[in-house]
Structure formats: C-alpha cells, structure tokens
Amino acid sequence: MQFQITQELIDNVELLIEEKNDAQLKHLLDEIHFADLAEIVDELNLYEATYLIKLLDSEKTSETLMELEEDVRERILDKLSAKEIAEELEEMDTDDAADIISELPEDRVENVIAQIEDNQHADNIVELLAYGEDTAGGLMAKELVRVKETWTVAGCVREMRRQAENVTRVHSIYVIDKEGKLKGRLSLKDLLTASTKTHISEVYIPKVDYVTVDTEGDEVARIMQKYDLEAIPVIDNNGVLVGRITIDDIVDYIKEEAEKDYQMAAGISQDVEADDSIWQLTRARLPWLILGLLGGLGSVFIMESFEEIMVNPAYRTLFFYTPLIAAMAGNVGVQSSAIIVQGLANNNVKGSILQRLLKEIGLSLINGLALAAIIIIFGLIMGQEFTFSITIALALMSVIIVAALVGTFVPIILDKRGIDPAIATGPFITTSNDIFGIFLFFYIAKMMLGF
Amino acid sequence: MQFQITQELIDNVELLIEEKNDAQLKHLLDEIHFADLAEIVDELNLYEATYLIKLLDSEKTSETLMELEEDVRERILDKLSAKEIAEELEEMDTDDAADIISELPEDRVENVIAQIEDNQHADNIVELLAYGEDTAGGLMAKELVRVKETWTVAGCVREMRRQAENVTRVHSIYVIDKEGKLKGRLSLKDLLTASTKTHISEVYIPKVDYVTVDTEGDEVARIMQKYDLEAIPVIDNNGVLVGRITIDDIVDYIKEEAEKDYQMAAGISQDVEADDSIWQLTRARLPWLILGLLGGLGSVFIMESFEEIMVNPAYRTLFFYTPLIAAMAGNVGVQSSAIIVQGLANNNVKGSILQRLLKEIGLSLINGLALAAIIIIFGLIMGQEFTFSITIALALMSVIIVAALVGTFVPIILDKRGIDPAIATGPFITTSNDIFGIFLFFYIAKMMLGF
Structure with a gap:
C-alpha cells in the first residue's frame, strides 16, 4: 500500500510544469494523498512548488501546505x-489557519484576513490568534459538534449532520446549556441506541474532562495521555465551550517536545534537522561548543595551578588521568540529569529531597566502588604504586558522587524556578562537571599524596 | 477539573482497607477515573493494592492495571x-489482555486463558500472542466494527449497534467482502447522510490505508503520523481484515521510543525511571560507565607515550589542554550523531553520502574556525607563544572535523546494518571521540612543534 516517491515521478512532474500541461498534471496528482504531495513539493524548486500549489485544488493544497517544513x-x-x-x-x-497566519509577515496579515470570504471562519481565526502559542487556546480548533441539552435525539442528529460538514472528524458531541456553557458529552454509541424522542438531557454524560484556554500545552498533553483522550473540549473563564483539541495535534506536540529535550541534551539549541542549511546548523550548535570551550579553558587554569607537581615524575601520571576524570564526571552527570529530567516530565519524581539525596549517594557509591576496583586492578597490572592507585580511585569516587548530586539537583532546582530542566542535561552539566571534577581530583590527590 | 491525589485521601483509603470497610471503600472510589485510581494504587503497599484490585469492579480495575508500572x-x-x-x-x-498475558510467568499462562469464560475473547487473545511484540500484529486489537459491502445502510446501522457494544471507540467502520477481505471504509458522516436503503457498496470509500500483521511498529507509527490517521486496519497476508491499531497505542509507542533514544544518548541502557530501585538504576548505568572508564584508561596510555615532553616546560602546557580537546571531540560527536539519529528516525536524511560528507566538513570548518579564534585570543591574553596557540587551534580544528565525521557516519553505518543508530549518540561516541581526539591532538602537536 505504501506510496514511494520516485525520481521518475519527480522528473515527470517537473517536465509537465515546464510544459505548463495543467490538465495532465491535475490528472497525475488527482488521487495522491496530501502528505505524499508534500513530499513531492519538497523535491521541487520554489517556482515549481508554487506552480503546483496554485494549480491544484485548495482542498488538497491547504493540507499539503500544513505538512511542509515551516521555511x-x-x-x-x-x-x-x-x-x-x-x-x-x-x-x-x-487552528491550522491561525498557525499559518502567525507565520506571515505582519504587514500581510490584515490583508489576508480581509480576503477570507467566510466571515465566521475569519472571526474564529482572529479569535485564536489572541491566545499564546503554547496554551490550550493556541492549540485548539473552533470546529466541533455542539448540541443543546434541551434538544431531542432526532433534532440532535439533524443538527449534527449540518455541523459535521465543517468538522473533519467527529470525536465527541459536546452538550451545552443555553448560555453555551459546557455541560457534558454524548457518545455516538448512546445516540445510536437511544429512542429518537428522548431529550439529550436524559442521555448525556455529565462527567467530562476539559481544559481552559489558559492551560499550558504540556499540561494538556499530560491530561490527554493520562486519561487516554482523543479530544478534549476547551472552555473560557466563564465556562463557555470555545473549542476542542484533538489527539493528532497533541502527538505532534509530544514529538516536538521529546525532540527538543533530546536536542538540548545533545547541545543543540534550536529545532534543526539534518537537512537544514549549514548556517542554521551552526547557529544551533556553535553557542554550546563555545560554552564547552570556555569550560575547557577553565580546566586549563586549574591544571596550570598544579603545574609544579609535573617536575616530580611520581606525580606526573596524575595528568594522564584528567581526561578520564572529566569524562566520568560528565557521563555520571548526564545520566543522573537525564533520569531526573524524564522523571520531572512524567511527573514521577516523588519523595523528599533527603530521600533522593541518600539514594543518589548510595547509587554513586555502588557505581564508584565498582569503577574504583577496576582502577586498582589496572594499577596493579601496570605496576603502579599502590597509594597512587588508591588516590586515583578515591578521587574518582568523590568526583562521581559530586557529579551525580549536581546532575540530580541542578534540574530539580531549575524546575522549581520554572526553568526548563532539560537545559541541564546537555553541555551545561558536562562542562561544569568537567571543571569541578578536575579540581576535585587534584585537590584530593594533593591532600592524600601531600605535595 | 484536575484530580489531585492528596495524602488525606491515601490515609483514608488505607484506614478503610485496614478496617475492611468494603462498602465505604466502594462508595469513596466509585466515581474515580481509572487513571487516578492507578495513582492511588501506586501509593499503597502490595497487600493494600491487591485488596483494592480484588474489591473493585473489574470494569474499572482492568483499566487501572494497564496504567500501572509493569513491575x-x-x-x-x-x-x-x-x-x-x-x-x-x-x-x-x-491487545491489552495479550500484553498482560505475555508478562505472566509461563506456567500460569495456560491456566489463566482456560479460565476466560468468553471463548471468542480467549481465542482472539491467543491469536495475538503469536505475533511479535513490535509488529502491527502485536500492537493491534481484535475489536473493530466491520460491515459487508452487500448490506444496506439500515442493516449496517443495526449491525453496528451490536458490534459497538464491544468496541470502546468507533474510529472507522471497515467494509469487507464475503471472504473477509478489506475493501474500504465508511465514514460515520456518510452513514448519517445516506438514505437507509442504499447499499454499502455504493457509499463506501475504497481507498483505505492499511498495514499487514508483519509491519514493524515504527513503520506503523510513521504511517499513522504522516497520514494523520487515528486508526489503521491490519490485514493478514491474504488480505483478510484481522485487527486495527488506534492512535492512543501509537502515542505510547512514540513516547517510549523517544524516551529510549534519549536514555541511550545519556548512557542508560534500560528503561528506568527516577523512582526505580538502586539496583535497577545501577544495572542500567554501570555498564556505560565502565565503557567510559576503559576509554579513559585508553587515553592514559596515549598520554603516557608522550610523557617525555613533560620534561620540557614549553610543551607541558599541552597536557592542560587534553580535557578541553576531549570535551570538544565529545560535544561535536554527540551533536552530529543526535542530528543524524533524529533525521534517520524522521526519514529526512536525503542526498548522497558525498554531499553529507562535504556538508559536515564545511560545518566543522565554520565551527572550528570560530573556536580556533577564541583559542588564539586566549593565548594572546595569556602571553602564550604564538606558534603554540596556532598548534592547539589547528589540532582542535582537526579534532572537530574528525569528531563530526565519526558522529555522522557511525550512526549511518549502524542504520544501514540494521542496528539502532541511537546507540551511537551516547557514551559510545563520546568515549571513542575522546581517545581519538587526544591521540590526534598530540600527534598534530608533535608534527608542528617537532618534539
């Protein structure tokens, strides 16, 4: 069943555009799904892409436009x-129309809205533009099926047929009172099985999940996932039903959020893709690399302050261990922070701060002991002095404990202050743990070896 | 509207369980949503949790069980x-029942299935158990509404009422021929607007997306997302309609996949959560830390082989730069690999290998030049010898280029060999880039400074 875009098809489309063979183009692309059409448009140059969008039916091209990359x-x-x-x-x-309009240059917005023939549709779009992008108001669509509690089942079915024309998918039928306030919902199943003369007020389900226009996007996503909802109604501050959010919008949202966290953890600050331009990729990557570099220069300073011990061949070897120490501090920090960041996102970080502190210390001790054992065995095999191996092993354990605590508590503190904790999983935590780890390493070595 | 679990509620539930006050418990938890009940169960001890599950109606507790953590x-x-x-x-x-059964100890499976009273239900579950967990067969449910193309609209509505009893949500009505083969689908809208005597064959939509039982889970997720589907029918190799997959199952799947990638990038090899036990967390984290440690020991060897230059104070400073070099190699590698891994997952890595090679080199040159400039300015401020700064800057640029190429092409190669490329974003790439970077750094320094 799978549509596979081929070079042959692209060539064919390009040729037909060059020949301005509109009839043949329409015939060729008549049956194609809008998502597939978007893939084709992606392969064309700007002139060809625009030509196709202008030529084909708006019913299809409007959906195609939504599938394209923003740029x-x-x-x-x-x-x-x-x-x-x-x-x-x-x-x-x-909701899609409002998204598109908010992407237009400001001076075009008014003009475009004025050209929309359906005044109701235009008013709805303008209403949506007023809400913040990441709120339920910004995510919702105005299209939904609403019935009044005073109607009969027969009247309801009549009205639904009319309203359903504008609604792509009927998820739920919402029941409102005469002031438009949300009262409950009606399942299609109930509507199918009730007698036609029954009043809606007798069959509707009064318990309905909803969000208000101000609810944050991630809260909407959490509620819809937790309660397995495919659509959720949105009410304004007076309880009036103003829109609904469907699961497909939330799937995109969840995916975007997950990708954003992942990219942040990898030190990429903007939403970029493999096929973006070199400049876009540089803008997203370079700032984090500069942060890492500055951190690296910080560790140059720290090591310089221990330079004198290089003269002593017995202690020189310490310097060979600095990349190891820095890497372990970074790895442990990233692990701890990733677990906490996911826990915070999924709302399953429970218990007191003290419990978490003890747990992280316990965990680090176990990991640290195992790694310390390897260091000591390595030292024995290499014929290293035993006190020296012990020093490195102990320093490594301390670094691991500190790195785990930093990795755990920095995201928790950020989260409490309303800052996205995901920022702390990436180069930020690695870099600070690198510096901290190297300092701690030399400091402990100094105390133990007494130089 | 939001349900908030309170300590008071938990205390109350615990007290009622202790008193075995079943009537009061049932009354208290009667109206509660199954997802909220799962949160309560999570807070109870095993005896209390089991007591509640046994006491309350299976209609609710079965859903609650599905919401709980697997352990x-x-x-x-x-x-x-x-x-x-x-x-x-x-x-x-x-589909849920089959998932639960596959979690049971083997010796209980047969016994449990034998106790299911509804034979049809039991047969369906056994059928699903035969499919691989990550295939469309393993993801699908048997519950769906199917109608024959020869029926009339009136007959169809009658039949739907009967079938809908077993189907939680009617997404689409599937049309089959007399052999059970999938012919198309029917929208509720069409059913509402068609005359009752019309035959289904005249109104159904013959174009329907589907997958086969063997289709991989991530392919199903990709198709459903691309085409914005809320449900997709599943056919067997003879074209017979055997089940359907709904978007809510896929949302969980997408989320799990994203979390898995994120955890792998952070060096956590199993699906763990912040509240798992110390042993579970250690099992997931320690192997990656050991890998990192071995990598660190590798760099100890490399640096030891350059030990003689420590005697010369002019070259000693090189050692202070090793954590910086290692960190930059790691950071660049993680960035490149994260972009490619996401690109592979979203299917938007296009173009030839050569193009990608040139792009990565170009990108690394831009980033490398910017960072090299900082190194040189830093050197000037610190009064470092100019050749020395130039050496470090050039070595850093080479390391960045190599790290970007490794980060880009290792995931591509893994993907081509059918290995999950996400494994290459974590400690694996950081560690190998660390070693590689340090070696390259000293090697270039040796060539340039001539020691």
Whole structure:
C-alpha cells in the first residue's frame, strides 16, 4: 500500500510544469494523498512548488501546505497573493489557519484576513490568534459538534449532520446549556441506541474532562495521555465551550517536545534537522561548543595551578588521568540529569529531597566502588604504586558522587524556578562537571599524596 | 477539573482497607477515573493494592492495571488467582489482555486463558500472542466494527449497534467482502447522510490505508503520523481484515521510543525511571560507565607515550589542554550523531553520502574556525607563544572535523546494518571521540612543534 516517491515521478512532474500541461498534471496528482504531495513539493524548486500549489485544488493544497517544513512553506506563501492565501485558509481548520497566519509577515496579515470570504471562519481565526502559542487556546480548533441539552435525539442528529460538514472528524458531541456553557458529552454509541424522542438531557454524560484556554500545552498533553483522550473540549473563564483539541495535534506536540529535550541534551539549541542549511546548523550548535570551550579553558587554569607537581615524575601520571576524570564526571552527570529530567516530565519524581539525596549517594557509591576496583586492578597490572592507585580511585569516587548530586539537583532546582530542566542535561552539566571534577581530583590527590 | 491525589485521601483509603470497610471503600472510589485510581494504587503497599484490585469492579480495575508500572502490576498479579486474572482480562480489549498475558510467568499462562469464560475473547487473545511484540500484529486489537459491502445502510446501522457494544471507540467502520477481505471504509458522516436503503457498496470509500500483521511498529507509527490517521486496519497476508491499531497505542509507542533514544544518548541502557530501585538504576548505568572508564584508561596510555615532553616546560602546557580537546571531540560527536539519529528516525536524511560528507566538513570548518579564534585570543591574553596557540587551534580544528565525521557516519553505518543508530549518540561516541581526539591532538602537536 505504501506510496514511494520516485525520481521518475519527480522528473515527470517537473517536465509537465515546464510544459505548463495543467490538465495532465491535475490528472497525475488527482488521487495522491496530501502528505505524499508534500513530499513531492519538497523535491521541487520554489517556482515549481508554487506552480503546483496554485494549480491544484485548495482542498488538497491547504493540507499539503500544513505538512511542509515551516521555511519551505514560508517561501511558497511569499509568492502567493493575499487572495490565494485566503483561499487556502478557507479550506483549513481554524487552528491550522491561525498557525499559518502567525507565520506571515505582519504587514500581510490584515490583508489576508480581509480576503477570507467566510466571515465566521475569519472571526474564529482572529479569535485564536489572541491566545499564546503554547496554551490550550493556541492549540485548539473552533470546529466541533455542539448540541443543546434541551434538544431531542432526532433534532440532535439533524443538527449534527449540518455541523459535521465543517468538522473533519467527529470525536465527541459536546452538550451545552443555553448560555453555551459546557455541560457534558454524548457518545455516538448512546445516540445510536437511544429512542429518537428522548431529550439529550436524559442521555448525556455529565462527567467530562476539559481544559481552559489558559492551560499550558504540556499540561494538556499530560491530561490527554493520562486519561487516554482523543479530544478534549476547551472552555473560557466563564465556562463557555470555545473549542476542542484533538489527539493528532497533541502527538505532534509530544514529538516536538521529546525532540527538543533530546536536542538540548545533545547541545543543540534550536529545532534543526539534518537537512537544514549549514548556517542554521551552526547557529544551533556553535553557542554550546563555545560554552564547552570556555569550560575547557577553565580546566586549563586549574591544571596550570598544579603545574609544579609535573617536575616530580611520581606525580606526573596524575595528568594522564584528567581526561578520564572529566569524562566520568560528565557521563555520571548526564545520566543522573537525564533520569531526573524524564522523571520531572512524567511527573514521577516523588519523595523528599533527603530521600533522593541518600539514594543518589548510595547509587554513586555502588557505581564508584565498582569503577574504583577496576582502577586498582589496572594499577596493579601496570605496576603502579599502590597509594597512587588508591588516590586515583578515591578521587574518582568523590568526583562521581559530586557529579551525580549536581546532575540530580541542578534540574530539580531549575524546575522549581520554572526553568526548563532539560537545559541541564546537555553541555551545561558536562562542562561544569568537567571543571569541578578536575579540581576535585587534584585537590584530593594533593591532600592524600601531600605535595 | 484536575484530580489531585492528596495524602488525606491515601490515609483514608488505607484506614478503610485496614478496617475492611468494603462498602465505604466502594462508595469513596466509585466515581474515580481509572487513571487516578492507578495513582492511588501506586501509593499503597502490595497487600493494600491487591485488596483494592480484588474489591473493585473489574470494569474499572482492568483499566487501572494497564496504567500501572509493569513491575507493580506484576507483583499484584502474582497475588491474584488465575480466575481473578481471567476476570480482569475479560474486561480488557484483546491487545491489552495479550500484553498482560505475555508478562505472566509461563506456567500460569495456560491456566489463566482456560479460565476466560468468553471463548471468542480467549481465542482472539491467543491469536495475538503469536505475533511479535513490535509488529502491527502485536500492537493491534481484535475489536473493530466491520460491515459487508452487500448490506444496506439500515442493516449496517443495526449491525453496528451490536458490534459497538464491544468496541470502546468507533474510529472507522471497515467494509469487507464475503471472504473477509478489506475493501474500504465508511465514514460515520456518510452513514448519517445516506438514505437507509442504499447499499454499502455504493457509499463506501475504497481507498483505505492499511498495514499487514508483519509491519514493524515504527513503520506503523510513521504511517499513522504522516497520514494523520487515528486508526489503521491490519490485514493478514491474504488480505483478510484481522485487527486495527488506534492512535492512543501509537502515542505510547512514540513516547517510549523517544524516551529510549534519549536514555541511550545519556548512557542508560534500560528503561528506568527516577523512582526505580538502586539496583535497577545501577544495572542500567554501570555498564556505560565502565565503557567510559576503559576509554579513559585508553587515553592514559596515549598520554603516557608522550610523557617525555613533560620534561620540557614549553610543551607541558599541552597536557592542560587534553580535557578541553576531549570535551570538544565529545560535544561535536554527540551533536552530529543526535542530528543524524533524529533525521534517520524522521526519514529526512536525503542526498548522497558525498554531499553529507562535504556538508559536515564545511560545518566543522565554520565551527572550528570560530573556536580556533577564541583559542588564539586566549593565548594572546595569556602571553602564550604564538606558534603554540596556532598548534592547539589547528589540532582542535582537526579534532572537530574528525569528531563530526565519526558522529555522522557511525550512526549511518549502524542504520544501514540494521542496528539502532541511537546507540551511537551516547557514551559510545563520546568515549571513542575522546581517545581519538587526544591521540590526534598530540600527534598534530608533535608534527608542528617537532618534539
């Protein structure tokens, strides 16, 4: 069943565009799914892409536009007139239309909205634009099926048929009172099985999950996942039903969030992709590398202050262990922080701070002892002096404990202050643990070996 | 609207269990959502948790069991009789029931299945157990609404009412021929608007996305996301409709996959959580730390082979830069690999190997030049000899280029060989880049400074 885009198809499309063979193009792309069309558009140059978007039916191209990367879409929209953009927006659900408009240059927005023929649709879009991007208001669509509690089942089915025309997928039917306030929901199953004369007030389910327009996006995602919801109604501060959020919007949201955390952990500060330009990739990567470099220069300073011991061949070997110490401090810190960051995101970090402190210390002691044993065995095999091996092993254990505590508590503190803890899993924690670890290592060695 | 679990509620539940006050317990927990009940069960000890599961209605507790962590669920099931487990399974959808059974100890499986009263349900579960966990067959449920193409709309609605009893949510109605082969689907909207005497064959949509029982889980996730599907039918190798996969199962799948990648990048090899035991966490973390330690010992060897230059104060400073070099090699490697791993997962790594090679080199040159400039400025401020700064800067650039290439191509090669490329974003790439970077650094310094 799988659609596979082929070079042959692309060549064919390009040729037909060059020949301006509109009839043949329409025929060729008539049956194609909008998501597949988006893949084709991705392979074309800007002129060809714009040509296709203008040529094909807005019902399909509006969905295709939504599937494109933001920068590709921006360039195409730039080539369309306000009227042409408005035609695409007419076909979109209000949430998608609002997203597109917020991407337009400011001076075009008013013009494009004025060109939307369906006034209700335009008003809805303008309403959505007022909400913050990451709130339930910003995520919701205005399209939904609502029925009044005073109606009969028969009247309800009639009304639903009318409303369903504008709603791509009917997840739930929401029941409202005469002021528009959300009262409950109605399942299709109940509607199918109830007698046609029954009043809605007798069959609806009054218990319904909802969020308000101000609810944060990640809270919406958490609620929908926890309660396995496929759609959730959104109410305003007066309890009036104003929109609904569907699971497909949330899937994208969850994925984006997960990717953002992953990228942050890897030291990439913007949402970039493998196929972005070198400049975009540099902007996302270089700042973190500079941070790492400055950290590295910090450890140069620390080591310089211990330079005198290099003269003594017995202690020189300490310097060979600095990359090992730094790497272990970094690894342990990243592990601890990744576990805590995920725990915070999934809401399963429980218990007191003291318990967590003891647990991390216990964990580090176990890991540290195992690694210390390897260091000592390595020292024996290499014929290293025993006190020297013991010194390194003990220093390593201390570094591991400190790194684990930093990795655990920095995200917790950030989270408490309302800062995204994911920032602490990446180069930030590695770099600070590197510096800290190297300092601790030499300091402990100094105390133990007495130089 | 949000349910908030309170210590008071937990205390109350514990007291009622102690008093064996079943009536009051049932009353207290009657209205509670199964996902909230799972949070309560999580806070109880094993005896109390088992008591609640046995006491409350299986309709609710079966869903609650599905929400619990696998290890908590395992311990509770261990305390239930085969009959009691079978009662829970009766209430579950077939896909969930099959998941639970595959978690049971082997010697209990047959017994539990024999106790399921609904033979059809039991047969369906046994059928699902035969499929691989990560295939469409392993993900699908048997519950779905299917109608024959020869029926009328009226007959179809009648039949749907009957079938809908067993199906929690009706996403789509699937149309089959008399051999059970998938022909297409029917939207609820069409069913609502068509005349009751119309034949299904006249109104159904013949174009329907589907997967086969062998399709890999991540492919199913990709298709459902790409085409914005809320449910997808699953056919066997003869084209017969055998089940369907719904988006909520896929949301969990996507999330698990993202978390797995994230954990692997952080050097955690099993699916662990912040609240797992110290032993579980150690098992997941220690192997990667040992890998890092061995890598660190490798760099000890490399540096030892350059020990003689320590005698010369002019070259000693090189050793102070090793943690910096190792850190930069690690950071660049992790960045490159994270971008490629995500690109591979999202299927947007395009173009030839040569193009990618040139791009990575270009990117590394830009980043490397910027960082080299900082190194040189730092050297000037510190009054370092200029050739020395240039040496470090050039060595750093080479290390960055090599690290970026390793970070890019190791995941690509792993992916081509069918190995999960995510394994290459973590300590694996950091450690190998550390060793490689330090060696390259000293080697280039040796060539340039001529020691």
